Structure formats: C-alpha cells, structure tokens
Amino acid sequence: MARFANGKAPYLRKADDKAYGTAIIMRDFLIGLLPLILFAWYKNGLQVYLDGNIAFLEMFYPLVFIIVGGLLSTIFEGLFYVITDKQVRTLKALGTKLQTSFAAIPGILLAMILPLYTPIWVLVFGCLFATIIGKMLFGGFGYNIFNPALIGYIAIAFTLTGVINAAGGALNASEILIDGIAGATPLGTLSAASTLNYDALVTPYGSLWNFFLGTIPGALAETSALACLIAYAWFVFRKVIKWYVPLVFVGTVFVLSWGIGLAAGEPGLWFPTYSILSGGLMFGAVFMATEPVTTPRNPLGKIVFALFLGAFTVLFRFVGSLPEGVATAIVFMNIFTMPIDNWTAIIRSDSPIQKKTWLRIAVLAILFLAIAAYGVLKSGSDYATMIVTSPLVRGLF
Amino acid sequence: MKTFFRNNSLVFGLITVLIAVFTFGGIFSRYVAAEQNDRIVAAAANQAEAEAARIRNETYLPMVPGGTRVDVYANSPVSATYALYGNRGDFTPTLEASYQVYTGDIAVAVIYVIQSYGKFENLKLAFAISLADDTVLSVLVLSNQETPNYFAALDASFYAQFAGKPLADAALAVDAVAGSTYSSKGFEIGLLYAREQYAADFGFVIPGAGFTLVSLSYNFDPMTFTDRPYVAVIEFGVESTIANVYLYSDFAYAGLVGGIGIAPDDQIQAAIPLVAAASGLVSAGVRFISYDAGTRTLVMTTRGYNSLTPIQVTFVLNAAFDGFSDYTISSHETYDDADNVDYGEPPYSGAAVPAVEAALIVDYQTDGVITIDTVAGASGYTVPAMKAMLQLLDQFLSAMNGGQ
Numbered sequence: 001m002a003r004f005a006n007g008k009a010p011y012l013r014k015a016d017d018k019a020y021g022t023a024i025i026m027r028d029f030l031i032g033l034l035p036l037i038l039f040a041w042y043k044n045g046l047q048v049y050l051d052g053n054i055a056f057l058e059m060f061y062p063l064v065f066i067i068v069g070g071l072l073s074t075i076f077e078g079l080f081y082v083i084t085d086k087q088v089r090t091l092k093a094l095g096t097k098l099q100t101s102f103a104a105i106p107g108i109l110l111a112m113i114l115p116l117y118t119p120i121w122v123l124v125f126g127c128l129f130a131t132i133i134g135k136m137l138f139g140g141f142g143y144n145i146f147n148p149a150l151i152g153y154i155a156i157a158f159t160l161t162g163v164i165n166a167a168g169g170a171l172n173a174s175e176i177l178i179d180g181i182a183g184a185t186p187l188g189t190l191s192a193a194s195t196l197n198y199d200a201l202v203t204p205y206g207s208l209w210n211f212f213l214g215t216i217p218g219a220l221a222e223t224s225a226l227a228c229l230i231a232y233a234w235f236v237f238r239k240v241i242k243w244y245v246p247l248v249f250v251g252t253v254f255v256l257s258w259g260i261g262l263a264a265g266e267p268g269l270w271f272p273t274y275s276i277l278s279g280g281l282m283f284g285a286v287f288m289a290t291e292p293v294t295t296p297r298n299p300l301g302k303i304v305f306a307l308f309l310g311a312f313t314v315l316f317r318f319v320g321s322l323p324e325g326v327a328t329a330i331v332f333m334n335i336f337t338m339p340i341d342n343w344t345a346i347i348r349s350d351s352p353i354q355k356k357t358w359l360r361i362a363v364l365a366i367l368f369l370a371i372a373a374y375g376v377l378k379s380g381s382d383y384a385t386m387i388v389t390s391p392l393v394r395g396l397f
Numbered sequence: 398m399k400t401f402f403r404n405n406s407l408v409f410g411l412i413t414v415l416i417a418v419f420t421f422g423g424i425f426s427r428y429v430a431a432e433q434n435d436r437i438v439a440a441a442a443n444q445a446e447a448e449a450a451r452i453r454n455e456t457y458l459p460m461v462p463g464g465t466r467v468d469v470y471a472n473s474p475v476s477a478t479y480a481l482y483g484n485r486g487d488f489t490p491t492l493e494a495s496y497q498v499y500t501g502d503i504a505v506a507v508i509y510v511i512q513s514y515g516k517f518e519n520l521k522l523a524f525a526i527s528l529a530d531d532t533v534l535s536v537l538v539l540s541n542q543e544t545p546n547y548f549a550a551l552d553a554s555f556y557a558q559f560a561g562k563p564l565a566d567a568a569l570a571v572d573a574v575a576g577s578t579y580s581s582k583g584f585e586i587g588l589l590y591a592r593e594q595y596a597a598d599f600g601f602v603i604p605g606a607g608f609t610l611v612s613l614s615y616n617f618d619p620m621t622f623t624d625r626p627y628v629a630v631i632e633f634g635v636e637s638t639i640a641n642v643y644l645y646s647d648f649a650y651a652g653l654v655g656g657i658g659i660a661p662d663d664q665i666q667a668a669i670p671l672v673a674a675a676s677g678l679v680s681a682g683v684r685f686i687s688y689d690a691g692t693r694t695l696v697m698t699t700r701g702y703n704s705l706t707p708i709q710v711t712f713v714l715n716a717a718f719d720g721f722s723d724y725t726i727s728s729h730e731t732y733d734d735a736d737n738v739d740y741g742e743p744p745y746s747g748a749a750v751p752a753v754e755a756a757l758i759v760d761y762q763t764d765g766v767i768t769i770d771t772v773a774g775a776s777g778y779t780v781p782a783m784k785a786m787l788q789l790l791d792q793f794l795s796a797m798n799g800g801q
Contacts, residue, residue, distance in 0.1 A: 054432070061429045068422040075415045082407050089407060117430055120422040170432040176433075176440045 025206035025292075026102045028238045032231035036112060036283070037066055039214055040221035044116050044172045053173035062220060066111045068120065072127035073107025074098060080136045101141035106130040109149035109287065113280055114156065114326070117168025122160050126152035146334045147294050150327045171217045178204070185217045186278040187317070187324055195341070196266040196383050202274055211266035222283035225276075232286045241290035242299065245306045249285040250276050251308020256372055260318060262381020281313065284326035294334045301337075301344035304364060308340075309333050311371040318379035404519075417798055457496055460525040460535040462505040464498040468598040470507060471495070475597045479586045480677050481514065487677065488514040490590040493521065495598075506534055509594050513587035516579035517542040526564065531601055533562040533591075536584065543580050550577045559584075564592045567604045576705070587672075606662060606668040608633035613678040615789060616643065617796040619688035625651045628686050629673060633661050646684060648673035653690040682707070683785040685793070695721075697790065701782035702730045702775075708782060712790065718798035720765065721790075724758055726751040730779050745774020757783040765791070 041062045049059040081088040081097050107127045114123065130152025138144040156164070170185055184192070186205060193200055201210060203218045214224025222228075235241040257275035261267060276282070283302050289295060289309055296305045309329050316325030343360050347353070353361075453467040474492035479487050494510040510523045520541045525534040536559045541548060555574050562569070569589055573581035582722035596603050611630040616622040625643035632639050640661060641654035650666035661669075674681070684699035686709070693714040698707040706729045713723040748754065753775045760769050767787055772781050 053436070054429075058429050058432060061425060064422070066424055068418060071418050072415070075411055075418065078410050079408065079415070082411065091407060094407065117433055120419065120426040123422070124419060168437065173433060173436050176437055177504065265580045362761075 001343050025240055029238045032234050035227040035230045036221045039224045039227045047386050048174045051174050069107035069111025070104035074130045075101040076128055076131040077103035106148035110152045113153055113219045115164050115170035118164045119167045126156045129155040146331055147288050147291055148332045153327050170343040175217045196264050196271055198270055208273055222280040225282045228282035228286045242302055245290050245302050246285035248303050248306035249289050249309045251311050252307055256314040259376040260380045264383035279324045280326045288330050296337050296341040298345050300348050301341045304340050304344055457508050460537055461498040463500045466499045470497040472598050475593050477590055477593045480674050490586055509591045511587045511590055514583040515543050520583045522587040526595050531564045533559045547577045548580055550574050565604055567606055568671045606672045609666045610672050613673055613676055617793055622685040631769045633665055680785045683789050697786055699782040699786035702778035718794050726754050729753050732781050754783050761787045
C-alpha cells in the first residue's frame with residue numbers, strides 16, 4: 001500500500017494553531033531576515049560612516065532602501081486588490097487582505113538582493129514586476145509559481161544592470177577606495193578571470209574569512225554567510241524550513257565547484273569555499289530555495305529540487321554569461337516544481353519500487369549528472385584548456 | 398465627480414502614498430548617488446594619480462641612483478633651435494615633461510623628457526641631471542621610430558658617455574656612432590636642450606664659448622678643402638685676438654690658416670664646433686671632395702635622402718670658370734639603395750634616379766641660376782641637397798675667376 005507523499009500519517013491541521021499559523025511562519029521569516037538587514041546597515045551604512053566616507057544622513061540609506069522596497073510592493077499589491085476585487089474597496093478590508101498576503105515580503109527581499117546604489121525608479125520597476133507579474137497575476141499569496149522577488153530581480157538584471165552600475169553599483173563608499181577591488185564584486189572578478197588563482201580571486205578582498213563575514217562587495221544584504229547561517233539556524237529551530245534543502249543546494253555547488261577546480265588544476269578547497277561564499281548563494285539557499293509556495297512539497301522533491309538548483313547555479317554561474325547564477329537557477333527550477341513533486345511523490349510512494357519508477361529515478365539521475373558533468377568539464381576547460389584534449393570531446397564543448 | 402472621487406478614494410490614496418514614497422525615496426536616492434558619484438570620480442582620480450606615480454617611479458627612478466620618489470616638476474618650457482647635419486635645416490625640440498627625483502624629502506635630480514630629432518619622428522629621450530653638481534646622470538630612450546639596425550648600433554658605450562658629463566662643458570658634444578649619425582645628433586640636440594631648460598629652471602649659467610665667431614665660410618682652396626672644408630674668423634682673449642682658422646667637416650678646430658697668428662687655447666678649440674654648427678652659416682651636408690687643376694675636374698658631394706651615401710657629382714669646369722662643360726652623377730637616393738629606380742615617394746612621377754639631380758644641374762647650367770622651385774616626391778631631401786651643392790659650386794666658380 002502506497003504511503004502518502006508528504007510524510008507519514010497521522011496528519012494534524014496546525015495552520016489555525018496560534019503557535020503555528022502562516023502568520024507565525026511569516027513572522028519567523030521576517031525575524032530571520034533581521035540579521036541580514038542589520039548587517040547590511042552595519043556594512044554599508046554604519047561602518048562606512050565611522051570610516052568617515054559618507055555623511056550622517058547617508059548612513060541610513062540601506063535601511064531606507066529596504067523599507068521603501070517593502071512599502072512599494074505593499075502599495076502595488078494594495079492597488080491591485082482595490083482595482084480588481086470589489087470586496088476590497090475599504091481601508092479595513094484592504095488592511096486585512098494585505099496582512100494575510102504578506103505584501104511587503106517581495107519588496108523587502110528584492111531590495112536586499114539589489115546593489116546599494118540602485119536608483120529608486122529601478123526598485124519601483126522591480127517591485128511592480130515582483131508583485132504584479134510575479135505574484136498577483138498568478139492569484140496572489142499561495143498561488144504564485146515563481147518566487148516574486150526573483151522575478152523582479154531578473155527583470156532588473158536583464159534590462160537595467162547598466163543603469164545600476166552607472167548610478168554607483170554595488171560598492172559602498174569605503175570599497176571604492178580599495179585599489180585591488182577595481183570596481184568588481186568577487187563574482188565579477190571571477191567572470192573576467194582566465195585562471196583560478198587565489199591571489200587574483202580572493203586576495204583583493206582580504207581572505208575567505210571576509211567572505212564568510214560578508215565584508216566584501218556585493219548586493220546590499222546578501223554578502224554575509226554568517227548572517228545567513230544565523231537565519232538558517234533560526235529557521236531550522238522554528239521549523240520554518242527543511243534543514244536539508246539549503247545544505248543540499250550549497251553542498252552541490254561546493255562539490256561541483258571543487259570538481260571545476262580539479263579539472264582546472266586547482267585542487268585546493270579554497271575555490272569551492274570561495275564559490276559558496278560568493279554572490280547570493282547562501283541567501284538564495286536559505287531564503288529562496290526554501291520558499292514553501294514555489295518549491296516542491298515532499299521531502300524527496302525538495303532534495304531533487306536542491307540538487308538541480310546546485311547544478312544549474314554552477315552551469316549559469318561558470319558556463320553562462322551571468323556572473324550570478326542563483327536567481328536564474330531558482331526561477332528556472334520553479335518551472336519544474338510540480339513535475340518534480342509528482343515524480344518524486346510517485347517514487348516515494350511506490351513500494352516496492354517498480355520498473356517504471358526506476359526509469360524515473362534513472363532519468364532524473366542522468367539529467368543531473370549530465371548537467372553537472374557538462375558544467376564541470378566546460379568551465380574547467382575554460383580555466384585550463386588542456387583538460388579536453390580529444391578533438392571529438394573538444395568539439396562538444 | 399464627487400461620487401467618483403468618493404468611490405475611488407482608496408485608489409487615489411494609495412497612488413498618493415506611492416508618489417510620496419517614490420518622491421522621498423527618489424530624492425534620497427539621487428542624493429546618495431550623487432555623493433557616491435563624486436566619491437567614485439575622486440577615487441578614480443586618486444587611483445589614476447597613484448598609477449601614474451607608480452609608472453613614473455618604475456620608469457625614471459633607475460636613472461637616478463639613490464632616488465626614492467619621482468614627482469612632476471612644473472616649469473615653463475624654453476624654446477631653442479639647433480642646426481642639423483647636412484642640408485636638413487634646423488630643429489626645435491620640445492619639452493614633453495619634467496620631473497624631480499627625491500631621496501627622502503631632498504630633491505636630488507631633475508629629469509627632462511624631450512622630443513628630439515631623429516631620422517624619423519618620435520625620438521623621445523629622458524635626461525637625468527644631478528642638482529648637486531650639474532652633471533648628467535643618465536639618458537633613457539622612451540620611444541623611437543629610427544631604423545632598428547642603425548639604432549641598435551648605439552650600444553652601451555654610447556650611452557655610457559652621458560653619465561657624469563658636466564653641463565659646464567661648453568661644447569657638450571656627443572660622440573656619434575657611425576651609421577647612426579641622425580640618432581646621435583638627436584641625443585646631442587636633446588642634451589643641449591636639456592641644459593637650456595635646466596639653466597632656465599635652476600639658474601645654471603651655461604658657460605660662454607670664450608670667443609666670438611666673426612665669420613664662417615667654405616674653404617675654396619683646392620689644396621686644403623678636402624679635409625678642412627671650412628674657414629672661420631674668431632675673436633678671443635682680453636686683447637681681442639683675431640685668428641683665421643680651418644675647421645674640419647665636423648667643425649672641429651683644424652689649425653690656423655697658413656699657420657699664421659695665435660692659436661686659441663684648448664677650451665676655445667673645444668667650444669668651436671658647437672658655436673659653428675649652431676651658426677647656420679654653412680651647410681655641413683655639402684662638401685668638396687677633390688679638384689684636379691689640370692683637367693679642371695671638381696668632385697663634390699651633398700647629402701640627400703640617403704644619409705650613408707651622399708650624391709656625388711663630378712664637374713668638368715670650363716676654362717673661363719663661369720660654368721662647366723660636363724658632369725657625371727652618382728646617386729643612391731632611394732631608401733634602401735636596393736632598387737634605385739625612383740625616389741620612392743608616391744608624389745614623384747618622373748624618370749628614374751638621377752633624373753632630379755640632372756634636372757637641377759641642367760637648370761643651373763643653362764643660365765647660372767636655379768629656377769626649379771621643387772620636385773614633388775623629392776622635395777624633402779634631394780632637391781635641397783642639389784641646390785646646396787650648386788650654390789657652393791657657384792661660389793667656387795666665383796672664387797676661381799676672381800669674383801666674377
């Protein structure tokens with residue numbers, strides 16, 4: 001007899017429980033964001049002010065930017081409800097609706113993953129995309145198939161990156177004074193590098209310890225792996241997320257990056273460590289890949305989802321032209337949430353496992369291995385061309 | 398209308414809030430972006446200056462032993478013109494940059510980057526001069542477009558002659574290297590100009606020649622003009638001694654004319670080449686080679702495009718010394734002397750070498766004057782060289798027939 005896909009019986013409805021409702025989950029989620037928001041303010045505001053590189057008023061800009069993001073997405077969602085839903089035409093009804101749909105979350109998350117000097121009109125554009133296209137057009141909270149914040153992020157990344165760079169980009173006022181950084185984030189440096197070299201990739205930013213702490217150039221609030229780990233511990237403790245999803249995602253990127261290093265003749269563990277501490281991987285793994293609405297529901301599905309996320313992140317980051325592959329990978333994998341849920345549910349419930357199920361497992365495994373192998377060999381050969389010596393194999397790459 | 402606004406008050410309210418948030422955020426964003434932009438511009442300028450300082454130090458510090466820092470030195474460029482070899486007229490070098498070199502906080506040397514003369518453009522040289530004893534410390538070639546194999550002939554011994562050379566040396570001559578005479582001249586002109594600039598910047602007094610050049614002309618005496626092509630009259634000493642002296646082809650002192658008079662001292666003799674060359678009174682590119690009185694055959698050379706092999710013309714003068722009856726030309730006026738077909742420059746469309754030389758000789762032979770202004774494709778070197786030769790021939794004929 002087949003088991004239920006989403007866990008073992010018996011099931012208790014806890015959503016209405018005051019200690020375990022959606023509101024509690026979202027409250028815990030916002031608490032989890034706090035270390036990152038505070039670190040973003042410390043790194044890009046307080047510390048820079050204490051260094052004497054910005055004025056007092058500028059010190060608060062990181063916080064204002066995040067708050068404005070939250071306000072904008074709330075307003076857009078409110079407007080959408082008022083215009084499209086006759087039931088929501090009073091302030092009280094609108095307030096109730098916005099409270100239960102957690103309207104501010106996409107804007108807050110979007111602001112956190114954008115560069116500090118993103119113009120406000122770009123943030124408006126991103127919040128509009130995130131809230132209206134990414135969330136409300138699919139039916140609102142609970143019905144969206146893509147992560148709304150990432151939809152806004154990708155809309156900006158594909159169209160307005162030049163505008164952001166022209167307005168000041170990601171480096172804060174202290175970071176622009178460091179000669180070795182030369183205006184680039186770690187992944188920006190990596191995308192321009194032809195070899196994997198510690199001195200070229202890590203030394204300009206100090207050491208890997210700085211990567212862990214987050215005192216390196218990057219998006220407003222996603223640079224600190226430490227803050228992400230604190231949030232991760234909080235979420236696990238509060239059972240907001242499944243502990244293994246970020247672990248599998250980050251672990252996959254670590255292993256595949258190590259493989260790239262080995263293929264390129266750089267066996268040191270510094271490179272996979274650098275890889276997982278760079279960009280928005282930690283942030284994406286903890287806050288985006290675990291998002292309950294847009295990711296698979298059953299445990300095996302979550303693992304498969306995270307595995308493919310890791311493979312696609314490596315593929316987009318190292319083989320593709322995008323310096324940051326996490327957002328694209330997550331949005332791309334959001335498309336496959338339902339098929340993964342279905343397939344993995346069958347695999348989980350199919351006991352004893354039938355021949356057809358083995359086929360599904362094999363297809364998933366082959367797909368994963370093919371993507372991973374291609375990513376490793378291709379990017380490995382980009383950094384050290386000697387690994388692909390056969391003309392036939394070289395032709396494939 | 399009132400009903401419309403009442404029914405849609407929430408929409409207008411939200412739009413108002415949106416505008417307020419956008420306006421507030423926009424103003425704040427513009428403010429921080431403008432501030433950041435100013436900081437980025439300033440940081441870029443600082444980084445550019447740091448990079449320029451690094452390149453300065455890397456390039457020029459090795460020129461000054463013990464130097465620890467090179468800073469830009471602000472000054473006003475002086476203007477000076479120097480006579481060139483052959484029939485090539487004058488050259489005015491330009492000052493590209495000036496630097497001071499410090500040891501700690503003490504300025505120990507100055508470096509002048511000078512665009513000097515070369516066979517081709519862009520012979521850029523840097524001269525380091527010690528502030529302590531007014532001597533040249535070193536010279537550095539920053540760029541050149543000289544003929545590579547000729548320029549390579551300037552070996553270590555050539556460069557070594559600059560180290561320790563005192564600016565107080567009136568002549569400040571540079572020993573030229575055979576085959577690289579133009580480049581060598583470029584170094585000499587650069588060095589002389591560096592001294593002019595140094596004198597203007599640091600109050601250095603350029604030593605006088607110790608004599609006055611009263612006149613300088615060609616030597617028309619066939620017995621001596623081959624190896625002593627010039628004669629000069631100089632005045633020197635407290636008693637204003639006048640001396641007629643011979644000069645070699647490089648304007649070096651070659652003795653008293655007829656061995657009569659008081660010879661100038663060594664210091665004056667050393668200064669004569671610089672003063673004579675700078676005077677522009679004669680062309681160093683045109684010379685008498687030989688004269689056979691029996692056959693009245695005069696051989697002359699003049700330097701044109703080919704710096705190694707000058708144009709040689711043998712004239713058979715007529716008995717009245719008012720012209721010549723015959724001539725033969727030997728010319729190698731193409732660049733590499735391998736394909737002596739024409740003058741090698743696209744504007745030239747006439748016959749092969751030595752058509753231009755012959756045309757000018759015939760022009761002069763016709764009525765004793767040169768009416769051809771120039772020839773396209775040979776205007777830079779061949780035509781001026783031939784004109785100089787024919788003018789000297791004219792003077793020789795005049796000297797031979799008593800000034801007629």
